[in-house]
Amino acid sequence: MRRLHFILIITISFSLTGCFEIIEEVKLQADGRGKLKYIINFSQSSSKIKSLLLMDEVEGQAVPSKEKIRYEFQKVVNKTKNVSGISNVKSQSDLDNFIFTYQCDFKEVENLNAVMDSVKGADNQDLNLNEKYFSYSRSNKIFKRKGDDLLKEQYSKMTDGQKVIFVGATYTCLYRFQGEIDSLKSVYGKMSKDKLTAFSKLDVLKLTENGQYLNHEIKLK
């Protein structure tokens, strides 16, 4: 029956598979200040999203309206405005192409931990909000990005039909510095030609297996 169930899922979810990309970009200045930018781009799946928006419910989940999507995104953005050390918060939701952009300035890269926590905690108060995602040691000149297993946990609770949406999705990390990178520790990380940027592009499905694939340890010269 498991096999028949799988076939049923394949047939039903044929219309649900799609691609999306997430770009996480951190620009870090020598004094520790910097900018964070997130781009969540569903443009490749826009025709499928438009089809889904015509429905009331998919896989037992209510389908939100465009207005509701805009409102929920803005709610999360507004939460980050109250985070200490964060300023100049800007956001844009392009609901014709389904591209969402978020950016802010930070005083210390650690301020971003609170930004991430406030986003994660937006709908789930039970999450561990003390986890550190970003850190920078000015004395050692080491920047760290640490992944967590939030996606893995959520993925394990999803139905097969819901899991299909991650097929083809990518997560890109961009960490830019004013000085050159001395060394880079990351499973999928690459260094730019000018050695000022660390880059990695991961399949989101990989992150559903292990959030630590996001880990980066970058030592600057």
Add this chain to the structure above:
Amino acid sequence: MKHFILSLILFTTSNFAFSQDLKEKINDKASFVFVINGAVTMQKVSTRDIDNSSLFKELLDEFFRRKVPVVSLDGFGVDYNQSMYFAYENDTDVNMSYFTYHINDLESFEKVVKEKMEHNGFEAKNGLNVLSYDYDSKLIWNANTALLLIADYVGRQYNEYNYWYDDYYYETTESAEVAVDYEAIENMTQEEWEAYMNEVKEKEAKKAEEERLAREKKEKEREEKRAKKEAYVNSKMWERAATFFSDDTKTKGQQFKGQLNSSADASLWYDNHISFFDLFWYGRYMGYYNPYGSLFSMGNFFNGELTADLYLNETDIQVKSEMTYHGELADAFGKIYSQKIDKQFTKYLSNSDLGFASFAFDTEEMLNAYPDIIEQMMLRYDTTMADEYSLFADLFTLIIDEENIANAITGDALFILNEVSKKEVEYYTYDYDENYNYERKLKTRIELLPDFSFLMGSKEEGLINKMFKLGVKHEGLEKVDKGYKMIDKWNDFPFDLYFAYDQEVLITTTSKKQLAQFINGGSGEKLAADKSKLVTKNSGAMYLDVPTLLGQILTYDDLGRSERRVFTAMQEDLQSMSAKFFNKGGSTFIEASTKVPSTEENGALYLLHFIDHMIDTERNR
């Protein structure tokens, strides 16, 4: 001689008792009965066919996991050559659903059920063997019959949650909010502040204790109710089992009297006092049916008794169903479905279309009948509101201009799935240079999108043209050829939309090519006689060319490996499907069929082989 006659009588009676049709055991409170006529199906598919099938192995694996006590269908001890029934019976406080079948090998049967259910309670009582899975589900059997009985308590007396608002949702542990005078707090001395805080804490602790005690009291009450409910349900189940395993139902003339077709492979009977569609409302109203919420539901028209039979024939698989209506609905339907679709609609169909669905009804007759139908339906639930329903019926008749509406919507409609084709769609993505600076780029990709059309009869040319004109004025529509296109800014659909009005037909289509073709006289080809007959001779029809549809999907390069494998296997096996519905003698008939490939002996083996093919496809991935 005496011995011979006695033996003969004993043999005949025991054989009769053994092969007694279990239908007689179902009582007249049943609202749903489904039968699998094993004697019919087992002539087409042998136990060996089933034993060797992947489906059987998959089911064994799923049901028994690692510990499989049988390797063949016969090992279950069930008599597959006799009819098996599933029934649902309504009662005032406990509804019963059950599955019943004959046993032909008691030893094998008990070996299987006890092996699987070794941890559940077994008892022998009143000559019956019982395995209790839970307080509300039991497997009960004697030497030749098994009954899987499931009870559902629907009464109020022992319901732990009498009303939907009397539940945990409103039992929080949060303290009650205390009105706070912020100005007074700001002016407090340290001592005053500490005393104030102690007072607040005491109040909160007292409140929390009161809530805890109230919660415990309520939980205790619930536990008592739960225990009483379980005892009551248990006694009711024993009562039903005792009746079932006796001849009481038959001798008292209380047996189920609905029609089930014994020559079909499977047959279903359903008494639909509420409409089919309204069943979906159950969940939304927390288990309480709300007939008022669905006052305007089209489902109200489908109020009657339904029978549906499945035939796994040599050349095709057929489902034939008949709906006989309650009350005066039969007359109303005779009038509503008196008209057939305007024959000119067939000119819009092409033999290469992937599928279509047509529908024809007399709008004026439907609107005339609607208030009476609603009134009759509502009175089934609540006669105290008769005056209100009557007023609604009168107001409806007063407000609605049946003739004019029938002019605007003639009742003829045709949906066509023209094709599924690859189309270029634009999207944005980000390109990176050697230093990973990115730039947003507009690119194109190929997607598989359907082209479909919807055509609806309307004589209100003036009204429709005014709507088009208004659409253009407000920049929602733009003129293209002899029709209109919805402009992208207004279009939330993932496809283009074109409209036109031509020869009393309102055309909506996703394809500019189709729009031109429809306006220029239709597909221009002679529609195959069987398709033409399907559309014009029935009140409704449906056709789907499954192999071609799957073939078009398979041309999509970006199809995932799993999807490609499954769709290829389906394309190899599946045939075109068609269905029709029509009204005759006060009943509505719905018939659906699909052909059995010439390589298969009959529909039963075809279905079994198709499911096996799917399982094997997945197994070999």
